[in-house]
Amino acid sequence: xxxxxxxxxxxxxxxxxxxxxxxxxxxxxxxxxxxxxxxxxxxxxxxxxxxxxxxxxxxxxxxxxxxxxxxxxxxxxxxxxxxxxxxxxxxxxxxxxxxxxxxxxxxxxxxxxxxxxxxxxxxxxxxxxxxxxxxxxxxxxxxxxxxxxxxxxxxxxxxxxxxxxxxxxxxxxxxxxxxxxxxxxxxxxxxxxxxxxxxxxxxxxxxxxxxxxxxxxxxxxxxxxxxxxxxxxxxxxxxxxxxxxxxxxxxxxxxxxxxxxxxxxxxxxxxxxxxxxxxxxxxxxxxxxxxxxxxxxxxxxxxx
Amino acid sequence: xxxxxxxxxxxxxxxxxxxxxxxxxxxxxxxxxxxxxxxxxxxxxxxxxxxxxxxxxxxxxxxxxxxxxxxxxxxxxxxxxxxxxxxxxxxxxxxxxxxxxxxxxxxxxxxxxxxxxxxxxxxxxxxxxxxxxxxxxxxxxxxxxxxxxxxxxxxxxxxxxxxxxxxxxxxxxxxxxxxxxxxxxxxxxxxxxxxxxxxxxxxxxxxxxxxxxxxxxxxxxxxxxxxxxxxxxxxxxxxxxxxxxxxxxxxxxxxxxxxxxxxxxxxxxxxxx
Amino acid sequence: xxxxxxxxxxxxxxxxxxxxxxxxxxxxxxxxxxxxxxxxxxxxxxxxxxxxxxxxxxxxxxxxxxxxxxxxxxxxxxxxxxxxxxxxxxxxxxxxxxxxxxxxxxxxxxxxxxxxxxxxxxxxxxxxxxxxxxxxxxxxxxxxxxxxxxxxxxxxxxxxxxxxxxxxxxxxxxxxxxxxxxxxxxxxxxxxxxxxxxxxxxxxxxxxxxxxxxxxxxxxxxxxxxxxxxxxxxxxxxxxxxx
Numbered sequence: 001x002x003x004x005x006x007x008x009x010x011x012x013x014x015x016x017x018x019x020x021x022x023x024x025x026x027x028x029x030x031x032x033x034x035x036x037x038x039x040x041x042x043x044x045x046x047x048x049x050x051x052x053x054x055x056x057x058x059x060x061x062x063x064x065x066x067x068x069x070x071x072x073x074x075x076x077x078x079x080x081x082x083x084x085x086x087x088x089x090x091x092x093x094x095x096x097x098x099x100x101x102x103x104x105x106x107x108x109x110x111x112x113x114x115x116x117x118x119x120x121x122x123x124x125x126x127x128x129x130x131x132x133x134x135x136x137x138x139x140x141x142x143x144x145x146x147x148x149x150x151x152x153x154x155x156x157x158x159x160x161x162x163x164x165x166x167x168x169x170x171x172x173x174x175x176x177x178x179x180x181x182x183x184x185x186x187x188x189x190x191x192x193x194x195x196x197x198x199x200x201x202x203x204x205x206x207x208x209x210x211x212x213x214x215x216x217x218x219x220x221x222x223x224x225x226x227x228x229x230x231x232x233x234x235x236x237x238x239x240x241x242x243x244x245x246x247x248x249x250x251x252x253x254x255x256x257x258x259x260x261x262x263x264x265x266x267x268x269x270x271x272x273x274x275x276x277x278x279x280x281x282x283x284x285x286x287x288x289x290x291x292x293x294x295x296x297x298x299x300x301x302x303x304x
Numbered sequence: 305x306x307x308x309x310x311x312x313x314x315x316x317x318x319x320x321x322x323x324x325x326x327x328x329x330x331x332x333x334x335x336x337x338x339x340x341x342x343x344x345x346x347x348x349x350x351x352x353x354x355x356x357x358x359x360x361x362x363x364x365x366x367x368x369x370x371x372x373x374x375x376x377x378x379x380x381x382x383x384x385x386x387x388x389x390x391x392x393x394x395x396x397x398x399x400x401x402x403x404x405x406x407x408x409x410x411x412x413x414x415x416x417x418x419x420x421x422x423x424x425x426x427x428x429x430x431x432x433x434x435x436x437x438x439x440x441x442x443x444x445x446x447x448x449x450x451x452x453x454x455x456x457x458x459x460x461x462x463x464x465x466x467x468x469x470x471x472x473x474x475x476x477x478x479x480x481x482x483x484x485x486x487x488x489x490x491x492x493x494x495x496x497x498x499x500x501x502x503x504x505x506x507x508x509x510x511x512x513x514x515x516x517x518x519x520x521x522x523x524x525x526x527x528x529x530x531x532x533x534x535x536x537x538x539x540x541x542x543x544x545x546x547x548x549x550x551x552x553x554x555x556x557x558x559x560x561x562x563x564x565x566x567x568x569x570x571x572x573x574x575x576x577x
Numbered sequence: 578x579x580x581x582x583x584x585x586x587x588x589x590x591x592x593x594x595x596x597x598x599x600x601x602x603x604x605x606x607x608x609x610x611x612x613x614x615x616x617x618x619x620x621x622x623x624x625x626x627x628x629x630x631x632x633x634x635x636x637x638x639x640x641x642x643x644x645x646x647x648x649x650x651x652x653x654x655x656x657x658x659x660x661x662x663x664x665x666x667x668x669x670x671x672x673x674x675x676x677x678x679x680x681x682x683x684x685x686x687x688x689x690x691x692x693x694x695x696x697x698x699x700x701x702x703x704x705x706x707x708x709x710x711x712x713x714x715x716x717x718x719x720x721x722x723x724x725x726x727x728x729x730x731x732x733x734x735x736x737x738x739x740x741x742x743x744x745x746x747x748x749x750x751x752x753x754x755x756x757x758x759x760x761x762x763x764x765x766x767x768x769x770x771x772x773x774x775x776x777x778x779x780x781x782x783x784x785x786x787x788x789x790x791x792x793x794x795x796x797x798x799x800x801x802x803x804x805x806x807x808x809x810x811x812x813x814x815x816x817x818x819x820x
Contacts, residue, residue, distance in 0.1 A: 153402050157438035161424075164438075165431050167445060168467050233445035317661040321652040321668065351663050513685055520698065542662050556662050558638040565640060567596035574597065 016063045017095040022046045026064040026219075030210060033221035038183025039151070040134050045217040055088060055113055056214030058130035062092055062111045065126060070098035073107035078115040078257070078273035085113070102276045105293045114177070116198040118256050118274040119293035121207035123224060131192040131213040134220065136180040156180075156188050159231055167236065182229045189220055191228070197240045197257045201296045202228040244300025246270045251278035252285070255300035325387055327352045327525050328493060333372060333382035335549075342368045343379060344549045350493075355519060355526045357540025357557060359533060359572070365549035366529045370497050373527060374414050375404040386411065388492055409439045413486025417498035419478035422485065425471040429481045430456065432470065436488045455484040458522075460514045476507035480514065487518065496528040500535060512538055533573065537561055545569045581649065582611035583782045584635075584751060589644035589658065591627070591634045604630040607644070610801055614750075614780040617773075617796045619787065622803035628786040631803065632753045634658075635784070636675045637665045648673075648751070670698065674749040676757045680728060680740035688714060688731075689724040692743045699747060713742040716772065718764045733760045741765070745772050752776065754785035758792050766792055 014020060022044070029043040048056050048063075066072065074089040076082035080102040088111065093100045101107050104117040111128040121127060137147040140158040150156070159180050166174045177193035181202070191199055192211050202209055202222050212219035222228055230238045247254040249269045256277065258270035272278040283290045296302060328350040335343040343365045350356045358366045371377045372384065375396060384396045388411055393399060399407065416422040423432050433452035434442075442448055456466050461480040470478050479499055486494055496515070500508040512535065518524055519539075528539050536543055537557060544554040545566065553566040564570045587609050593602040605627035612618055620628040633639040635646055637657060646657035650672055655664060669675075680691075693710035697703065714724055717738040723731070728739045737760050745752075754773075758766050773796055777783060787793060 149401075153405060155405075155439065157435055160438045160443070161427060161431055161435045164434050164445065164448065165427055168428050168431065233448075234443045235447075236445050317659055319661040319663045320655055321650060321664040322661070323652075354663070354666065510685065520694065541666055554662075555640070556637060556665060559640060559662075562633070563593070563639040565594075570596050 016066055018046060018063050023064045026060060029219055033219055034223045037223055037226050038187030038189040038220055040218040040220045042218055045214045052215040055130040057212030058111045058128045059088060061128045061210045061212045062109055065109055066092055066096040066098050068097040070108045071101050071106055072098050072109050073101050074111045075115060076113045079275040114193050116194055116201045118277050118295045120296055123206045125207045127207055127209045129192040129211045131211045134213040134216050134218040136188050136190040180231050183222055184226050195241055199230050200302050248272035248278055251281040253281045255297055324352050327387055329385045331383040333379045335379040342549050346551055350525060350527060352525050353523045354541045355528060355539050357536035357543040358529045359536050360546035361531055364546040366546045367497055370495055370529045374412055374495050375408050410489055411492045413491035414495040415482045415486050415499045417501050419482055422482040423470045426469055428467040429470060430466040432481055433484045433488050436485050440489055455488040459484040475503050476511055479511050494524045494526045496526060498530050583614050583649050584612040585647040586610050587645045590642050591630055591639055592642045605803060612782045614782055615777055616798040617777055617783045619785055619790055619797045619800040621800050626803040628803055629755050632755050636753055672750040674744055675753045676744040677755045678759045680736040687725045688728045688739050691739060692746060695747045713746050717742050717768045734762060737761055738765050741769055748779060749781060752781055752783045756786055756788055759788055
């Protein structure tokens with residue numbers, strides 16, 4: 001017996017880039033996060049070849065989940081072709097051998113910044129959201145220790161107070177992206193800066209969602225079929241962005257979340273934010289045999 | 305005379321006519337901070353509907369005792385019970401931090417001398433009151449607003465300013481917001497820690513008058529801590545005099561002021577007059 | 578004497594200990610007397626004899642140092658000299674009244690509200706309490722335009738009328754009067770005597786200290802002279818039918 005027979009051949013990095021112990025820790029924390037939905041689990045965020053704040057939290061979760069049979073889709077604000085999204089997707093594929101895709105229906109892991117795809121995700125898919133600021137109480141309680149205690153006590157009165165103040169001052173709730181939401185009736189989470197439009201997609205979803213903040217070293221999860229309820233007053237219903245009547249200027253689809261683009265001479269033009277949905281719609285219109293899956297919103301109405 | 309007629313003996317006399325049980329009972333409370341013995345074997349009993357005044361100079365332990373009553377701190381030794389309808393919590397100092405918090409939020413109101421301790425200065429006044437209701441689980445915006453309005457009105461706060469931030473308000477108005485917040489959930493016990501200290505004399509009289517009216521109309525049990533004998537004299541039914549962490553004398557307010565028994569109390573009363 | 582007295586004062590002694598002077602002041606010693614329902618007891622004595630002090634010791638704003646004050650309350654018999662503070666507070670709310678020459682006026686509270694307060698505390702409705710308050714303010718000669726005004730701004734005489742209206746609005750079992758007629762005009766004095774006479778007729782026992790006992794001469798059942806501590810019973814025969 002020699003040393004070489006006991007060890008693997010040398011390679012530049014471990015499989016999936018992260019070393020085995022890092023992945024083991026992440027896996028444990030991810031299981032814990034699933035066990036206590038919406039509760040933030042601290043983890044030792046590792047260095048990855050990317051600056052903190054650019055999706056390192058999401059990347060570490062994806063690298064832990066990925067295997068050679070995975071198919072990975074990465075979006076940035078709904079788009080697959082952004083520089084950051086493309087770089088992350090290629091990196092994951094290179095270190096794990098996983099396949100790459102732009103199609104939500106074909107992906108087994110969707111890593112995303114700031115959006116949930118418009119097509120309904122399935123039980124066999126995992127959504128990984130990159131989270132810049134995981135603490136919903138940050139705005140009302142700067143002391144992290146006290147904020148932890150407030151989570152433990154389910155003491156979220158101050159979050160409602162923030163909403164109360166917004167109604168008193170502005171006549172309506174101003175909270176846009178990252179709308180605080182109660183998970184499984186217990187922990188309030190910030191669902192990363194996804195628009196209000198996307199929050200209902202997490203409620204009782206078939207897929208598993210991980211939310212991971214690499215810079216803040218916390219991750220939390222929404223397991224499949226778990227309640228995610230935006231904080232609202234009983235007499236002030238939750239409202240999503242008024243995008244139901246907008247039409248994409250390129251693909252012609254309407255009733256989805258749109259990117260607003262200023263046009264010369266004032267006014268705005270709109271393009272569908274989920275770029276792959278737009279691409280598939282264009283291809284379909286051109287007669288190509290592409291499938292658009294069932295979407296969460298139909299005719300601008302949430303109907304999942 | 306075989307009877308022990310010392311003030312201590314009178315303090316020990318058991319009520320015979322009073323049918324109501326005490327709302328608040330504290331037994332043998334002692335607390336040491338480092339080398340400082342803040343409280344030494346303090347007993348306190350407060351009956352429903354009465355105003356108990358606690359006087360003493362700075363460092364006498366009166367505010368520490370009030371903090372204990374508000375469960376902000378626990379003593380090294382001693383029991384604390386509150387008789388609340390349909391519950392028996394035993395010694396409140398044995399409750400978990402969470403249980404203590406919820407109990408305080410629902411059943412004990414407090415007004416601090418310093419409004420910064422009791423208020424979120426950059427939220428609206430009505431929002432400060434609403435926070436209390438939110439902790440208790442109220443989730444209707446209109447109900448929150450109506451109840452905040454009602455509590456502010458009962459505290460004689462001008463409703464036209466109900467959405468002003470406390471930071472924009474005068475000291476007297478800030479105390480009224482604190483008071484509204486404290487009474488919003490109709491607490492069994494209202495704790496007042498030097499509520500009018502630092503206010504102009506005229507404003508002080510108005511705030512005390514509001515307290516008096518609340519006490520009469522709502523029969524709220526109050527514990528009032530003040531170093532100002534005048535304030536205690538106008539407000540309290542009974543008085544505890546504290547010095548160096550000990551209760552040196554307690555009795556009916558007019559008795560303590562007109563016929564003080566303890567040398568220290570005599571000194572205090574004479575110094576005032 | 579067939580019935581047990583409402584109040585039996587037995588060997589009551591009051592001494593003030595003044596620590597800053599390192600001295601004792603003896604107010605009175607070994608005072609004893611009985612008081613029945615419907616009796617009016619006048620305390621006599623020159624200045625400093627301890628008349629007011631005796632009243633306050635029974636009222637318990639002064640702590641007795643010896644003796645007993647047995648009182649037959651609606652809740653049972655109790656020794657006021659040894660009772661717990663809360664019991665005294667209870668009796669003060671319900672059964673025992675104390676009238677001084679000074680009104681404890683609070684700023685920004687109208688005269689009629691001050692007078693109505695004891696009724697409100699006793700559970701009378703707001704409208705009924707105000708009605709009665711106005712009635713008694715009227716009886717004591719406070720002009721209607723002052724009813725909504727703040728007594729803290731009144732003259733001494735007017736304040737005293739408000740004070741009396743408040744103090745006598747509730748029928749008590751035992752009433753302690755500390756020179757209530759001082760600074761009263763003739764009309765108010767007459768109203769006071771009328772009210773006291775009514776109360777006495779209803780069985781209220783009264784102990785009073787008066788500058789000019791002549792004001793209430795026809796009400797007096799008995800007198801105690803604190804100079805000599807002799808109970809003079811000269812008028813006992815005529816008035817003792819109240820029970």
